Amino acid sequence: MLVITPCAGRSTRYPGMPPKWSLPDHEGRPMLQRSLELLDLRQHELVVTILREHEEQINATCGIKAALGAATEVVVLDEPTGSQSETVAETLRRLDHDGPFLVKDSDNQFALGELDQPHNYVAVDSLNDHDSINPQNKSYVQVDSQHRIINIREKEVMSDLFSVGGYAFQDGREFLHYFDALRRDAPPWHMELYVSDVISRMILDGGTFHARRVTRYRDWGTVAEWRNELERRQTLLVSLDGLLLERGSMHFHPRYEDVTPNSQAIEAVQRAIAEGDTVIALSIRPPGLENLTRTQLAELGLAGLRVVYGLPIGTWRLLTSREASLPVDSGEAHEIAPDDPYLEARLLRRR
Numbered sequence: 001m002l003v004i005t006p007c008a009g010r011s012t013r014y015p016g017m018p019p020k021w022s023l024p025d026h027e028g029r030p031m032l033q034r035s036l037e038l039l040d041l042r043q044h045e046l047v048v049t050i051l052r053e054h055e056e057q058i059n060a061t062c063g064i065k066a067a068l069g070a071a072t073e074v075v076v077l078d079e080p081t082g083s084q085s086e087t088v089a090e091t092l093r094r095l096d097h098d099g100p101f102l103v104k105d106s107d108n109q110f111a112l113g114e115l116d117q118p119h120n121y122v123a124v125d126s127l128n129d130h131d132s133i134n135p136q137n138k139s140y141v142q143v144d145s146q147h148r149i150i151n152i153r154e155k156e157v158m159s160d161l162f163s164v165g166g167y168a169f170q171d172g173r174e175f176l177h178y179f180d181a182l183r184r185d186a187p188p189w190h191m192e193l194y195v196s197d198v199i200s201r202m203i204l205d206g207g208t209f210h211a212r213r214v215t216r217y218r219d220w221g222t223v224a225e226w227r228n229e230l231e232r233r234q235t236l237l238v239s240l241d242g243l244l245l246e247r248g249s250m251h252f253h254p255r256y257e258d259v260t261p262n263s264q265a266i267e268a269v270q271r272a273i274a275e276g277d278t279v280i281a282l283s284i285r286p287p288g289l290e291n292l293t294r295t296q297l298a299e300l301g302l303a304g305l306r307v308v309y310g311l312p313i314g315t316w317r318l319l320t321s322r323e324a325s326l327p328v329d330s331g332e333a334h335e336i337a338p339d340d341p342y343l344e345a346r347l348l349r350r351r
Contacts, residue, residue: 001044001116002101002172006087007032008049008077013222016324019054021106022063023226023325026233031107031220033067038111038216039104048106049075049091083192089179098172103195105165107221110214112166121210122149122199123166125217127157132228137221138162139196141211149209154194164217167195178202227327233276236347237318238269240283240307243338245296248285256289259296262338266300268347273302275348281307282316 011020021032032048046068054060061074075094081087088103102115112123124141127133135157142151142159151158169175178198186193199209220226241247243265248256269279285293287309297305320331336343 001168002095002097002099003039003041003044003046003104003115004088004091004101005032005036005046005048005104005106006084006091007054007106008051008081008087008090009084010080014226014327015223017223017327018058018325019050019060020220020223020226022054022058022060026230030063030067031226032064035106035109036068036104038109039115041115044102044115045073046071047073047075047091047095049077049087051080052076052078083194085179085193085195085198086183088195089176092172092176100168100170101172101175103165103167103169108165108217108219110164110166110217112212112214115168117168117210117212118170119208119210120170120199120202121168121212122152123164123168123214124161124211125164125214127160127162130217133162133219134222134225135162139194143211147211149199149203149211152196152200152203152209154196161211163196164214164219166212166214167199174202174207223327230326230328233278234272235278235280236269236272237280237282238265238347240281240293241285243336244269244281244302250286256285257292261296261300264340264343265338266302268344269305270301271344272348277348279305281305282311283307283309284311284313285309 007019007021011017014020017023021030021035023031025031025034048064048068050060050064055076061076064074065072075091077087077090081090092101100116110123110125122141127135136155139152139154139162140156140158141149141161141163143161144150175198178201179193182193182197182201203209218229220229238244243262245261246254246259248254248259250256273279283293290309293307297303318331318333323330334346336346340346
């Protein structure tokens, strides 16, 4: 089965940034890679459609193949298309593909079973399963008792089931037939032809589409949603001496081997690690105390905590710079007492 991921838009919901599908996640993986990682693509042919300007600006084809595998086919369009459905149509024409295919959005992720099915389908999820879905930018489906779609509408909430951006068609020629007919008949004021419009016309003509429920759905359609994704995890640089442990000395009491832990700070760091944050401890201790420190941290439930030793006593300043590919502030610095009653809230702060 052909899997088409259209990436030939202008990313207008990510103003002033590189193409949204190329933006790095916490590990530096592009959003495009994240969008596909929950799908089993081993038996399928993956195609990514991009713009010529993306190729020239960020060497897109090379990067896509590095992220998704050398077998990934990249289709390069010279000009932006008017819609996702047009991007799909142009891709099918370029590849002369008339068999089954799946359209998968590049700005979300979900898990689904076997992709290749003997029928057309739309991947869906329920509003009832999510707390922060923006209902205004989805398409919605109504289904019968056999999970057949009887109606699909763009931006009109007519049921709890919404499309997650996965559309499977059995016949590429049939898709092109309906797309061309709709584009030919569209009034001049019609701004965008959605894939859901093609599906709706096919259903009206007697075509059958099934609704398939997905799991583990996450959406990054807007820059605010991608920002929320990045802010789910932090990198915390915490002071070992004075915050996690009592500040010690090589010469006077309390010596490093005699210091007591600050339990409130220890518990906050344990929780941060449990929630997926990266924690790095900064220390004025000389590197020769690494074994002692490792033992102390292990006894406190922080075995394996990364520690940077030998930092000078004085003012530490965190210096970072703004980056167009990051819709978040890349650095903050706070001085806080280990017994501050709001320590954990500040340490685990989520916007």
